[in-house]
Amino acid sequence: MSQSLPPxxxxxxxxxxxxxxxxxxxxxxxxxxxxxxxxxxxDILGMDMYMLTEPGxxxxxxxxxxxxxxxxxxxxxxxxxxxxxxxxxxxxDFWKRQRNLIQPAFYPDRLRDYADVMTxxxxxxxxxxxxxxxxxxxxxxxxxxxxxLVKALFxxxxxxxxRATIRDAVKALMLRTKPSTLPVVYFLPDWVPLPVNxxxxxxxxxxxxxxxxxxQLRRNEDEHGEDLLSILxxxxxxxxxxxxxxxxxxxxTTMLFAGHETTALTLTFTWDLLARNPQKEAxxxxxxxxxxxxxxxxxxxxxxxEYTEKVVKESLRLYPPAHDIxxxxxxxxxxxxxxxxxxTIVSMPLWVLHRDDRWFEDPEAFRPERWTDGFEExxxxxxxxxxxxxxxxxxxxxxxxxxxxxxxATFARQYELDHVxxxxxxxxxxxxxxxxxxxxxxxxxx
Ligand code: HEM
Numbered sequence: 001m002s003q004s005l006p007p008x009x010x011x012x013x014x015x016x017x018x019x020x021x022x023x024x025x026x027x028x029x030x031x032x033x034x035x036x037x038x039x040x041x042x043d044i045l046g047m048d049m050y051m052l053t054e055p056g057x058x059x060x061x062x063x064x065x066x067x068x069x070x071x072x073x074x075x076x077x078x079x080x081x082x083x084x085x086x087x088x089x090x091x092x093d094f095w096k097r098q099r100n101l102i103q104p105a106f107y108p109d110r111l112r113d114y115a116d117v118m119t120x121x122x123x124x125x126x127x128x129x130x131x132x133x134x135x136x137x138x139x140x141x142x143x144x145x146x147x148x149l150v151k152a153l154f155x156x157x158x159x160x161x162x163r164a165t166i167r168d169a170v171k172a173l174m175l176r177t178k179p180s181t182l183p184v185v186y187f188l189p190d191w192v193p194l195p196v197n198x199x200x201x202x203x204x205x206x207x208x209x210x211x212x213x214x215x216q217l218r219r220n221e222d223e224h225g226e227d228l229l230s231i232l233x234x235x236x237x238x239x240x241x242x243x244x245x246x247x248x249x250x251x252x253t254t255m256l257f258a259g260h261e262t263t264a265l266t267l268t269f270t271w272d273l274l275a276r277n278p279q280k281e282a283x284x285x286x287x288x289x290x291x292x293x294x295x296x297x298x299x300x301x302x303x304x305x306e307y308t309e310k311v312v313k314e315s316l317r318l319y320p321p322a323h324d325i326x327x328x329x330x331x332x333x334x335x336x337x338x339x340x341x342x343x344t345i346v347s348m349p350l351w352v353l354h355r356d357d358r359w360f361e362d363p364e365a366f367r368p369e370r371w372t373d374g375f376e377e378x379x380x381x382x383x384x385x386x387x388x389x390x391x392x393x394x395x396x397x398x399x400x401x402x403x404x405x406x407x408x409a410t411f412a413r414q415y416e417l418d419h420v421x422x423x424x425x426x427x428x429x430x431x432x433x434x435x436x437x438x439x440x441x442x443x444x445x446x
Contacts, residue, residue: 006050006338008032008041016043026323026351026429033352038336042347049345050335051352055382057335058348061327062382063390069327072345079257081190081204082173085247086254087395099395101235101243102251105228106395111402113226114152115299118403121148122410123296131445134420136438137271141264141407146170148403149260153252154214155227166210170256172203177431207256211249228255255396261432262321263400267407268439269319270311271417272425273366275441280368281416283307285446288413297409305405310368312404316386318366320350323433325388350386351433359383417441 009032011017020028021044032040033053040051052058061069076089083089087098104110125144129135150163175196190197214229224230232251236242243251274281287307291297297305325348333340340346355363359379360370376384387394394400411417419441426436 006039006041007036008043009036011043014046016046018044026349026427026433029349030352030355033349039338039340047345049347050338050340051347051349052335053349053352053356054336055353055380058353058382058385059389060335061346061348062325062385062388062392065333066390066392068329068331068333069346070330072326072328075326079177082176083254083257084250086250086252088254088258097237098243098247098251099391101237102232102395104235105231106399110226110228110231111398112299114148114399115302115402115406117151117156118148118406119296119298119410121151122407126411126414129415129443131415131443134440134442137417137441138264138268138435138438141267141271142171142261143167144407145260145264145267145403146256149256151227152399153228153255155225155230157225158214162210162214165206166256169203169207169210170260172199173207173257174261176200178434207253208249211252212245215245215248228252258394259396259399263403265319265321265432265434266312266316266400266404268435269321269425270315270404270408271441272419272435272439273315273318274311274412275417275419277366280311280366281412283368284311284408284412285416288409292409292413294413297406297413299402301409302402302405305409307368308405308408309401310371311408312401313371314366314368317354317360317384318364319427319433320354320386321432321434322386322388322394323350323429324348325350325385353383353385356383412446414446416444416446418444 009017009020012019021042029040029051032042032051038052038054038057040053042049042051052061070091071089079089085094087095087102090098121144125140125147129140146167147163150158150166154163154166176190188194188197190200215233218224218230218233221230224234229248229252232243232248234242274284284307287305291301291304327346327348329340329342329344329346331342335346354360357363382389387397387400421440425439427433428436
């Protein structure tokens with residue numbers, strides 16, 4: 001039987017549940033899920049949004065009924081100037097064509113090449129650290145994953161000044177999605193001369209110029225390299241159609257945007273969890289000592305870094321950086337008996353699903369050991385989905401897991417990281433989940 005309106009928390013006039021939602025989004029959503037069930041109605045500034053808390057409903061949206069949903073219009077409007085019509089935002093036949101063209105850049109033979117870049121960059125960063133010093137680990141991981149991505153995308157032969165320009169420009173672009181600035185910039189056009197917008201507009205100019213130059217450079221080369229840009233330049237449909245310069249630029253900017261912060265945050269949360277759980281950290285060290293015996297990790301070590309992988313998986317469960325996947329309905333839909341109108345946003349809060357004690361015993365505990373061979377297979381589909389799922393699952397999933405494992409291995413074979421302040425990580429949820437004030441940690445030689 002169809003019930004018309006899902007239940008949800010009471011709000012206040014005009015603002016509805018907006019303030020509660022923004023203040024402590026993750027824990028609050030967990031409580032709402034417990035109280036109201038599979039579909040929770042939330043009023044965000046007069047707009048109805050429905051939060052889905054059952055794996056089966058998420059499967060319906062992301063996998064079974066994809067034709068009834070699209071990416072959220074307001075998110076598109078907010079990000080369009082930054083990443084254009086790249087893979088993350090594009091839709092329909094154009095998206096499908098682009099996904100097919102780009103997929104080979106993530107095939108295993110390519111991942112082997114990227115693994116060398118990952119370990120080299122991680123080793124350089126680790127060597128730059130002084131034992132006894134304190135570092136903002138979030139900042140360090142962000143600059144590391146950006147350096148890795150820039151090298152994987154453009155090749156190692158690109159001159160260091162151009163790489164530095166691209167890195168600085170990407171950092172400026174990310175400012176408009178930081179949880180602390182998001183509530184302000186979301187409602188203001190980017191021409192309003194706020195410092196964040198001035199840096200953003202300069203960043204857009206710089207990145208477009210730098211990428212356009214690199215596209216021309218690569219197009220004029222007789223032999224194409226193995227970097228991602230070269231692969232995309234060569235990619236053609238069966239009809240022999242390749243990508244225009246503008247499409248290439250959108251795809252490359254999308255990769256830079258979607259592909260570095262998420263991995264940096266995973267690494268940051270993992271360092272935090274390991275420091276809070278010394279026994280797990282010791283187990284990780286044992287594995288690294290046994291597998292690597294003091295040398296840097298390689299692509300061929302990845303299958304043997306089993307516990308390292310469990311650590312990364314468990315960290316992605318507790319702190320999924322892309323913590324809320326959303327879609328907008330393109331027609332009226334029925335979810336668990338409720339009628340949801342066309343043009344309504346449905347939200348899939350990973351934090352809530354990943355901490356559900358029906359699937360995860362002692363869900364708040366950091367327990368890498370739970371990821372036994374059979375455990376994931378027995379989970380309901382979409383009870384754990386840090387990389388999304390269905391046709392729009394993250395294209396960089398294996399790239400990211402390899403990167404996290406190789407980086408963890410490179411640093412943890414050499415160092416132990418400890419908190420310099422007591423207390424919980426103060427987390428904010430914007431486009432991604434991130435620590436409010438970075439994460440200062442002291443580095444100790446093992
Ligand atoms: C731990 C790291 C990462 C996490 C947690 C993550 C998470 C996600 C999620 C949840 C989605 C689906 C979004 C949706 O359905 O609306 C997604 C899509 C995407 N990700 Fe990732 N990602 C990570 C790393 C990467 C990397 C390294 C790259 C590229 C090098 C990348 C590129 C993309 C792209 C292009 C899409 C859009 C795919 C499409 O719609 O066809 N991501 N990611």
